[in-house]
Amino acid sequence: xxxxxxxxxxxxxxxxxxxxxxxxxxxxxxxxxxxxxxxxxxxxxxxxxxxxxxxxxxxxxxxxxxxxxxxxxxxxxxxxxxxxxxxxxxxxxxxxxxxxxxxxxxxxxxxxxxxxxxxxxxxxxxxxxxxxxxxxxxxxxxxxxxxxxxxxxxxxxxxxxxxxxxxxxxxxxxxxxxxxxxxxxxxxxxxxxxxxxxxxxxxxxxxxxxxxxxxxxxxxxxxxxxxxxxxxxxxxxxxxxxxxxxxxxxxxxxxxxxxxxxxxxx
Amino acid sequence: xxxxxxxxxxxxxxxxxxxxxxxxxxxxxxxxxxxxxxxxxxxxxxxxxxxxxxxxxxxxxxxxxxxxxxxxxxxxxxxxxxxxxxxxxxxxxxxxxxxxxxxxxxxxxxxxxxxxxxxxxxxxxxxxxxxxxxxxxxxxxxxxxxxxxxxxxxxxxxxxxxxxxxxxxxxxxxxxxxxxxxxxxxxxxxxxxxxxxxxxxxxxxxxxxxxxxxxxxxxxxxxxxxxxxxxxxxxxxxxxxxxxxxxxxxxxxxxxxxxxxxxxxxxxxxxxxxxxxxxxxxxxxxxxxxxxxxxxxxxxxxxxxxxxxxxxxxxxxxxxxxxxxxxxxxxxxxxxxxxxxxxxxxxxxxxxxxxxxxxxxxxxxxxxxxxxxxxxxxxxxxxxxxxx
Amino acid sequence: xxxxxxxxxxxxxxxxxxxxxxxxxxxxxxxxxxxxxxxxxxxxxxxxxxxxxxxxxxxxxxxxxxxxxxxxxxxxxxxxxxxxxxxxxxxxxxxxxxxxxxxxxxxxxxxxxxxxxxxxxxxxxxxxxxxxxxxxxxxxxxxxxxxxxxxxxxxxxxxxxxxxxxxxxxxxxxxxxxxxxxxxxxxxxxxxxxxxxxxxxxxxxxxxxxxxxxxxxxxxxxxxxxxxxxxxxxxxxxxxxxxxxxxxxxxxxxxxxxxxxxxxxxxxxxxxxxxx
Numbered sequence: 001x002x003x004x005x006x007x008x009x010x011x012x013x014x015x016x017x018x019x020x021x022x023x024x025x026x027x028x029x030x031x032x033x034x035x036x037x038x039x040x041x042x043x044x045x046x047x048x049x050x051x052x053x054x055x056x057x058x059x060x061x062x063x064x065x066x067x068x069x070x071x072x073x074x075x076x077x078x079x080x081x082x083x084x085x086x087x088x089x090x091x092x093x094x095x096x097x098x099x100x101x102x103x104x105x106x107x108x109x110x111x112x113x114x115x116x117x118x119x120x121x122x123x124x125x126x127x128x129x130x131x132x133x134x135x136x137x138x139x140x141x142x143x144x145x146x147x148x149x150x151x152x153x154x155x156x157x158x159x160x161x162x163x164x165x166x167x168x169x170x171x172x173x174x175x176x177x178x179x180x181x182x183x184x185x186x187x188x189x190x191x192x193x194x195x196x197x198x199x200x201x202x203x204x205x206x207x208x209x210x211x212x213x214x215x216x217x218x219x220x221x222x223x224x225x226x227x228x229x230x231x232x233x234x235x236x237x238x239x240x241x242x243x244x245x246x247x248x249x250x251x252x253x254x255x256x257x258x259x260x261x262x263x264x265x266x
Numbered sequence: 267x268x269x270x271x272x273x274x275x276x277x278x279x280x281x282x283x284x285x286x287x288x289x290x291x292x293x294x295x296x297x298x299x300x301x302x303x304x305x306x307x308x309x310x311x312x313x314x315x316x317x318x319x320x321x322x323x324x325x326x327x328x329x330x331x332x333x334x335x336x337x338x339x340x341x342x343x344x345x346x347x348x349x350x351x352x353x354x355x356x357x358x359x360x361x362x363x364x365x366x367x368x369x370x371x372x373x374x375x376x377x378x379x380x381x382x383x384x385x386x387x388x389x390x391x392x393x394x395x396x397x398x399x400x401x402x403x404x405x406x407x408x409x410x411x412x413x414x415x416x417x418x419x420x421x422x423x424x425x426x427x428x429x430x431x432x433x434x435x436x437x438x439x440x441x442x443x444x445x446x447x448x449x450x451x452x453x454x455x456x457x458x459x460x461x462x463x464x465x466x467x468x469x470x471x472x473x474x475x476x477x478x479x480x481x482x483x484x485x486x487x488x489x490x491x492x493x494x495x496x497x498x499x500x501x502x503x504x505x506x507x508x509x510x511x512x513x514x515x516x517x518x519x520x521x522x523x524x525x526x527x528x529x530x531x532x533x534x535x536x537x538x539x540x541x542x543x544x545x546x547x548x549x550x551x552x553x554x555x556x557x558x559x560x561x562x563x564x565x566x567x568x569x570x571x572x573x574x575x576x577x578x579x580x581x582x583x584x585x586x587x588x589x590x591x592x593x594x595x596x597x598x599x600x601x602x603x604x605x606x607x608x609x610x611x612x613x614x615x616x617x618x619x620x621x622x623x624x625x626x627x628x629x630x631x632x633x634x635x636x637x638x639x640x641x642x643x644x645x646x647x648x649x650x651x652x653x654x
Numbered sequence: 655x656x657x658x659x660x661x662x663x664x665x666x667x668x669x670x671x672x673x674x675x676x677x678x679x680x681x682x683x684x685x686x687x688x689x690x691x692x693x694x695x696x697x698x699x700x701x702x703x704x705x706x707x708x709x710x711x712x713x714x715x716x717x718x719x720x721x722x723x724x725x726x727x728x729x730x731x732x733x734x735x736x737x738x739x740x741x742x743x744x745x746x747x748x749x750x751x752x753x754x755x756x757x758x759x760x761x762x763x764x765x766x767x768x769x770x771x772x773x774x775x776x777x778x779x780x781x782x783x784x785x786x787x788x789x790x791x792x793x794x795x796x797x798x799x800x801x802x803x804x805x806x807x808x809x810x811x812x813x814x815x816x817x818x819x820x821x822x823x824x825x826x827x828x829x830x831x832x833x834x835x836x837x838x839x840x841x842x843x844x845x846x847x848x849x850x851x852x853x854x855x856x857x858x859x860x861x862x863x864x865x866x867x868x869x870x871x872x873x874x875x876x877x878x879x880x881x882x883x884x885x886x887x888x889x890x891x892x893x894x895x896x897x898x899x900x901x902x903x904x905x906x907x908x909x910x911x912x913x914x915x916x917x918x919x920x921x922x923x924x925x926x927x928x929x930x
Binding site for chain 3: 002005006008009010012013015016017018019020022023026034037038039041080081082084085087088089092094095098099102104105106107108109110111112113114116117118120121138139141142145146149150154199202203205219222223226231234235238241242245246248249250
């Protein structure tokens, strides 16, 4: 039984590493090799040619900086909005039900239907194509809020309300109890939510394409290179994007063990 | 009160920095933004051409390479808002009608020298309630084939059928339900003497009977192919022949696949000769362009004789100017060069989009659902007549 | 008043949603009731146009079948993985990290790679050939297999998210309960069916709701693997109307119908909410 389980898991793990391996292979082999038949599983020739071409062709450094900035600001904005909401949702069932439904509505319309009105809105308020991606991280917050809310609410549920009450009996205000007692206890959930939100923003390309015309983050660049038939160049950008993404996952793994997602399911 | 406390300091600081930087950046020297459908491999040359303009004018130009569909979407979003960033856009011929309301017409006087030099047919395609678009580069389809496998490309319809039979599943059409399919269909209709305007004239019937003969040998994914996906399938060697635009030859060259094994050839001759569809990229200045006058100067520059010659020479583009010679693209572009005299514009009529969709649906019915070509076309024609 | 004060911490969230969600959604709804040609509002012209289109009905059917299959496969797969990796397997920390890797790949990149895997001359067929099997047409439009290939690709990418949710829920089940059952002589399967599964029920329901809402808007996977017509769903249909015919009214109409469909299909779960 255990041996079968191990085999299944190993097969799944192999399948899960395959796309990653192919991206890395395509990034560091000449593009022609990506079209070979039979396809090569391991690189035949290693080269930095794609990286060089990329630097000549597109604004890769600027894109990297903007992607990181937008993701960081999305994390800040999302946590600022979701943290108090998740706390009150964990404490008051009536509020919880309302917020739950409101967030479901954030997922009803397809992104493509919201993208043009959102772009128009951000043009009117002067946030369109901002060098700091201001319109973009505000839009990404829409995608990230449900994720952050669920994870944080789970975290607050695991903190007994009695702890906050005890602090209040000791003379702390509601806010003070929240700040000094609950918040430190949900730090793992906070970390997990930050990382997931970071990934949501880091990988998003629909809004990025439309809201950032000249100051473009990385995903629209990948999309452009893919659409114009350059698997090697697209993979080279993707490989760059993987560094923080995999980093986030590695940091997240201990948090997983600690069960920070526990409440998100309950 | 509570939310005040929770709102983290760093978010507040970030918003403050964002706001102040936004203000700073507004004061920067104005720069032109041009969205052009360029391949990554074309960017260095195009940027060099634009750099000449920057030196001469003292203006900064940001060239944004994008797909036509994305340029159109950006244009639409800026139109909804009533202001925007784009100063100059390049759109494909087919998108001109739907983008026309968002683009301001040129005054004939301000583009007089261009009007004298540009091909009249190409200018006519950019005229929608006034002269809104000027041709930037022309394009038309040719056969793109695997030279290593086929050796000699098929010269006429019977030879094309023979190639399809000899390589089953390896000839492809761009059979998706979109304008690109019409561009694959019309050349065959014209080559059989059809008008392209009438769905069931003798030429259309002959062309569709030919499609029905080809159908069993086409690549099974033809029904979903579009320009990029069919080009990718060819790169993997899954197909030996398809129709496409000149840009794929630059793509194959940058991938190391052209001139060997991928080359171009003229479209196969039908009962009444050869024909291909006029396409290409057109320049327009959005109504919301922040720097209209400067954008107009950039248009003058991009359409000037020297620049067009340079783009033709180094990128293999076909210039809309009559006084720029067709570049010698070697074997890779030979098929496109040979088709230059056979180019025809799509039927010019207000309900072209509906007509085009009928051609697409008829092709898909005959080729993918194996329906009788005559019956399909007669039904399509009577439906079209009822709608008019 | 105390009831209003209870809502105060949620005020930023509600204000944000009002600005960034309600306004664009209302715009999309208004656009769907605006005649694209005449600009007349309100008008049912867009809805008449899309309901007269055969592709729309295929997209509607696809938008029920595809999300259903995606959710079923991903929740079952995520549950299986979570149970397997909650057990004390050697190297499970590393395995848990590996299993989540596909989610770290940007969607565009992942799907491009998948086109190379399932192309006629792709990795899947190369592997089959190496094992002595004939090549398979994975993505030919109109075949049943194409549907399953698309489901498999989506599951490949997104199952890690379900896995994360369920693994956490599993971890929160006290060991003592399973231990007690074991002492009572219950086998592994019985313990799973009568203890683990009921305790996981809330987590499973939220996974179904969350994945369901996203799967109903599935877009890039069918579009990039099969184009707008190979396996149409409502969001690819809306994209097709917008991108290929420049008809933003019809695109908005299809999007509004998708929003309506999402509400109808998730109503039973919505009533319950993601909270027990």
